Structure formats: C-alpha cells, structure tokens
Amino acid sequence: MAPGSKFKNSEMILPCEWEECLFVGKRMEEFCDHVAGHLKEYLQHPLETAEHYRCWWRNCEFGAKDPRELITHVNFHSYHAKLKFVGSRLRALHRDLPACLLTSRSWHQLPQTSEEFVCNWENCNVTFNNPEWFYQHVAHHAYATEEKTVTDQKKAVYCHWKDCLGVFKGKHKLWDHLRTHTQERVVACPTCGGMFSNNTKFFDHVKRQVSEDKQIFVCQNCHKHFASERLLRDHMRVHVNRVTCPLCDAVCTSVSSLKAHTRYRHCDERPFRCHLCDSSFKNAYDLHKHVETHNDSDAYSCDVEGCGFTSRTLQTLKQHYKRAHVV
Incomplete structure (x- = not known):
C-alpha cells in the first residue's frame, strides 16, 4: 500500500493556520490548493520594506530569501498538518499510550528544507516544491519497478536511486527503503509536532516520557531506566556501536553489520549460485549482473x-x- 493511501478516500481534519484563517481541509489536494492561494496572494503583494519573504503560518518565524524557498517551506506546513492528523488518529486508536509531556513550542518548527525536492531515481531528476507530491512520486517509482528473477526463480526488485545497489524481496520493501533516501516522515506527534519515519518511533517518543517509577527496564551497563523492553534493546546498541573488525581496520556500528562485513570481505563463501553455469557469488546483486551475461x-x-x-x-x-x- 502506497504512503498515505489509507487516508486517500477518507476525510481528514487539516486546519489552515495562515494568519487568522479558519479553513479546515478534508483532502490533501483541497488543502494544498487552499494554502497555495494564500501564498499566491502574499507573493503578489509582499511588503516592500521587508528584507525577506516571511512565513505567515501562526507561530512560525521563518524568513525566506526568495519566493521559491518560501513556497517549499509553507508547503511543508501543509504536509506537517497531515502528519499531525495521522498522529492524532494513532493516539485515538491506542488509548493506553501515555501523553506527550513536551512543550508545544516546537509545534511549527520544520526541518531545514531546500528550494526543491529532487527525485534521484535513475533517469528521472524531477523536482517538486511540495513534499506531499514528491513522496507520492517516489512511491510510484517503487510500485512501478519491474521484478527480476534472481536465483531459483525467486523474484527481487532493485533500487535505482543514485549510487544505491539495494535489492529487496518486494515492492513494498523497496518503498520502505526509499524513505532512507528521501528522509520521508509518515507521522507527527499532535502535541509537540515532532516527526517520525514510522509508527513505532512515534510510540517510542511518548513512551520515553513516562514517569521514572514506570521505567522498570534497566540497562546492566549504565543503569539507565526505560519504559519498555524494546526501548532498552535499542539503547543497548549504544554500547556496541563501535565494533572493530579483527581482520582489518573497519569499524562497524553493530554486531550484525560486522557479521555482514566479515561475510562479504573476509569469507570465501558464495551462496548465490548461477543456474546456467558453475559461477557463484556473495550477494544477489552480483549474481543478477552475472546472469545477464548469459544472454x-x-x-x-x-x-x-x-x-x-x-x-x-x-x-x-x-x-x-x-x-x-x-x-
């Protein structure tokens, strides 16, 4: 399922916060068009004495150097409104979640955005000034990618993002991977506005804020307390985030990445075998490139x-x- 599709045919609650506007959108297309109208009106009559183009989203103090930068920034406010709606829906569905205790001062603080979002999918390079349309565009690449036969008739899809050699079992896995390239966020905390790349990280965000007496999971290395066993496991990675390879000078961020490094760089094992000849390879990507030479x-x-x-x-x-x- 492509990102955002679960809300595609259902109504959302998207309040416009441009100055004193009281408009509430129900669809992203409708909401983005409405916000674009505010931008158009402002850019037609900017204050001549201003040194920059100001964002008039409530409680936002952003100033842009040129109109394109402002448009991208304000469009991110529209996208942020959608993510906060997703967060509010998740909270309603998981009533056992603790409340976010952080201040709402960061409610409208957005990440630094460039003048445009660029698709680095092979032979694409299309640009967008709205993250909503950009992320939908990238998702279409993932779901339109042709599956290739890798080995033993097993299918795989390849990431065609610039300088990436990723191979994945299915199109949904590829789309999930593409978020590491685009830095897409899919949910925001409706209390503080913090954005997260998946629901689990949002849940962790609020669980970390429970009172100390409820943080019953203790790290045996540094004695820090955590609200869940999974948060403790995530923390434990800090204690092994610099694992040095005993066979070379490589430093890995985890034990699992060290194992992958050792298998690829220092082992002769080649489990990926060509069904057309006696050749074998260390990974599926190398096998795929080899099989093509049999044409x-x-x-x-x-x-x-x-x-x-x-x-x-x-x-x-x-x-x-x-x-x-x-x-």
Missing part, C-alpha cells in the same frame, strides 16, 4: 526514437543512456 543475443535495446543501440546487459544499456542521451 545469447542483445536482449536490451534503447527506447529513444532513432537510436538503434542494443546490449546484452541492462547495466550496459544504462551506461549508454547516460552517455548518449542525458545532457
């Missing part, structure tokens, strides 16, 4: 009109496209 003919052709280039491997076709057709 008896040029299996891939350039789809640019007038270009007759063909190749035996997808990787070679991608390199051709970048050299010949990307300006």
